[in-house]
Every structure is written in structure tokens, then in C-alpha cells.
Amino acid sequence: MDYLGEIIALGIDSVIFGVCLKQYFHCKNAITAVKGAEFHEVGPQLEDLVNNTSDNKIGYIAIRGTVKPLGKPLNSINNRKLTGVVQKLKIKEHVIARTTAGFWSDQERTIHKVYNTVPFALQGQGQAVEILEPLSADILDLDMVSNTFEPTVPSFADHLWGFFTGVRQRGLQSTEELLREGAVITGIGELSRTKSKILALQPPLNGTPFYLTSMSISSLFRKLNERKKTYRLLCIMFGAIGMLIGGIVLRRYWKDRTEQRMAEELRQSLAESRKERRQRVRDTDLRDDQLCIICRTNPREIILLPCGHVCLCEDCADDITTNCPMCRTPIEQKAAAYII
Ligand SMILES: [Zn+2]
Numbered sequence: 031m032d033y034l035g036e037i038i039a040l041g042i043d044s045v046i047f048g049v050c051l052k053q054y055f056h057c058k059n060a061i062t063a064v065k066g067a068e069f070h071e072v073g074p075q076l077e078d079l080v081n082n083t084s085d086n087k088i089g090y091i092a093i094r095g096t097v098k099p100l101g102k103p104l105n106s107i108n109n110r111k112l113t114g115v116v117q118k119l120k121i122k123e124h125v126i127a128r129t130t131a132g133f134w135s136d137q138e139r140t141i142h143k144v145y146n147t148v149p150f151a152l153q154g155q156g157q158a159v160e161i162l163e164p165l166s167a168d169i170l171d172l173d174m175v176s177n178t179f180e181p182t183v184p185s186f187a188d189h190l191w192g193f194f195t196g197v198r199q200r201g202l203q204s205t206e207e208l209l210r211e212g213a214v215i216t217g218i219g220e221l222s223r224t225k226s227k228i229l230a231l232q233p234p235l236n237g238t239p240f241y242l243t244s245m246s247i248s249s250l251f252r253k254l255n256e257r258k259k260t261y262r263l264l265c266i267m268f269g270a271i272g273m274l275i276g277g278i279v280l281r282r283y284w285k286d287r288t289e290q291r292m293a294e295e296l297r298q299s300l301a302e303s304r305k306e307r308r309q310r311v312r313d314t315d316l317r318d319d320q321l322c323i324i325c326r327t328n329p330r331e332i333i334l335l336p337c338g339h340v341c342l343c344e345d346c347a348d349d350i351t352t353n354c355p356m357c358r359t360p361i362e363q364k365a366a367a368y369i370i
């Protein structure tokens with residue numbers, strides 16, 4: 031567990047790196063796919079194109095047409111005259127919160143978000159292509175219809191409450207966005223014929239992104255390229271951080287290993303010198319009462335405290351840690367005893 035901090039940091043870094051890498055490849059694949067997609071204005075030629083395929087399906091195609099609801103359109107809440115097919119309503123709370131450093135900073139939090147949709151198609155030259163699952167689009171461009179901010183007028187009690195809780199209400203921001211009827215947009219996705227024999231554009235099954243955008247294809251390219259660059263930069267950054275942490279771990283590991291090796295060498299050289307010393311002692315013919323009481327081979331070398339018995343050699347003393355083998359007194363300390 032010596033490296034717990036580094037391992038946690040490395041884990042978090044790897045997760046972020048993985049997410050960025052995934053997004054980078056997602057963008058890269060999206061760019062390749064959009065590049066390979068044919069561009070068409072919505073028109074009768076789409077029927078022929080789909081009819082000419084073996085499975086009545088074009089895997090990836092870009093088509094541009096005018097948004098037309100298939101039924102009753104949605105009415106804007108804020109401007110009754112405006113109609114659309116996808117509506118996004120959002121309420122955000124703006125607060126000033128005290129940060130851990132003691133400063134007050136502006137923060138916002140989405141407290142309500144809702145989408146409303148009605149079936150719609152892209153139309154052009156008497157042809158209509160129904161758009162399925164518009165909310166699954168990676169890019170769904172909507173027009174901002176209204177954006178209002180209602181500031182909170184705080185009472186004295188609110189001020190006091192805010193002082194203690196560290197959060198002060200600033201106000202509520204409500205926005206309404208709409209994909210308007212009559213807007214000209216480009217849809218990029220899979221074009222096929224539905225069971226009811228009409229043409230429909232939907233998210234491709236293979237996971238290639240689906241786009242409903244008011245941008246031109248070249249602007250979309252630019253946007254995707256920018257995203258790709260951003261993710262590449264993030265990958266490089268988090269990759270470098272990962273390598274740095276990895277380097278630190280390796281360096282510490284190597285240092286620890288060297289220290290361990292040195293300690294082991296020291297222990298061995300001590301054991302070596304002990305052996306030598308014993309050899310000299312043994313040459314002088316030890317009396318029976320000078321031998322370790324456990325192994326009966328080595329000389330007595332260790333004094334046990336507090337009882338003060340000198341009855342063990344160093345090797346046996348390593349194994350005996352609790353009580354003195356002669357008087358059972360608990361061992362508090364051991365020390366080298368030089369009798370000779
Ligand atoms: Zn011994």
C-alpha cells in the first residue's frame with residue numbers, strides 16, 4: 031500500500047485519458063464518415079437512390095430540406111406566432127456560492143429540462159423524408175426563442191441564511207429553444223424506406239453519429255475538426271500526466287528496491303562476520319555452559335533484559351521473542367553480550 035496515492039491518481043488519470051481517447055476516435059470516425067457521405071437536396075431523386083440499393087437503405091447520407099411538421103406543430107410558449115417541431119425548455123438556477131477557499135463565485139445549476147417533439151419531415155421539390163428519433167442526434171441545432179432572467183430579491187432573512195449556508199440565490203434563467211417550422215437544415219444519417227413505404231432518415235445502427243444541423247457541411251467539418259483537436263490535446267495532456275505519475279512510481283520502486291538490496295547486503299555481511307567470530311571462539315574449545323541452550327553449537331551471544339540471562343546465540347535469539355527460555359520472564363529487550 032506504499033503507492034496507494036500514486037495508484038489512485040494513475041487510475042483517475044487513466045479513466046480521463048480513456049474517455050478523451052474514445053471521444054477523439056469518435057470525432058475522427060465521424061469526420062471520415064461525413065466525408066464519405068453523399069450530399070443531396072431533398073427531392074424525388076432520393077427515391078431512385080434508395081430503390082437502386084439492394085436492401086432499400088443508404089447507410090450514410092447528407093440531405094438538406096425544409097422542416098415541415100407531419101401534423102399539428104408545437105407552439106412556442108413565449109411567442110405564440112412561432113411554431114416548431116422540437117422544443118427544449120430549460121430552467122437554470124443561478125447562485126453565488128462560497129468556495130472552500132472562502133471566495134464567492136457564480137454558479138449555475140439546471141433544475142428543469144424538458145424536450146417536446148412532434149413528428150416532422152425534411153421537404154423539398156415535392157418530396158418528404160421523415161426524421162426519426164431527432165433527440166438521438168449528436169448535434170441538434172435549435173433556435174433560441176426566448177431567454178429571460180428573473181433576479182431574486184433577497185429579504186434580510188435570505189441574506190442571513192445565505193451568509194451561514196454559503197449559498198445565495200441570484201435568480202432563475204428560463205430559456206426556450208425551437209427547431210422552427212420552415213427552417214432549412216441538413217440531416218446526416220441512415221436513409222431507408224419504412225414499413226409504411228415512406229423515406230425516413232434515422233440514427234445509423236452502427237453507431238456513426240446522427241446530425242440535424244443548420245450548419246453547412248464545411249462548417250460541420252470545422253466544428254468536428256476543432257473537437258478532434260481539443261480531444262487530441264487533452265489526450266496528450268493526460269497521457270503526459272500518466273507517464274509522469276508512472277515515472278514517479280517507477281523511481282520510488284527502484285529506490286526502495288536498492289535500499290532493500292543494500293539492507294540485505296549489510297545483513298549478510300554481519301552474518302558473515304558473526305560466523306567468523308564464532309569460528310575463532312569455537313577454536314578455543316567452549317565449555318558446555320558457554321554454549322547456547324537451544325542449539326548447543328554456537329556460543330552464547332545475547333543478553334535478555336530485564337532478567338539478564340545470557341543463554342542464546344544470535345540465530346536462536348531471532349526466533350525467541352516472547353519469554354526467556356530459562357526463567358520465563360517476558361523479554362523486553364535483547365542486546366549483544368561479549369563474554370570473550
Ligand atoms: Zn543457538
Ligand SMILES: [Zn+2]
Binds near residue numbers: 334337354356
Ligand atoms: Zn531469564
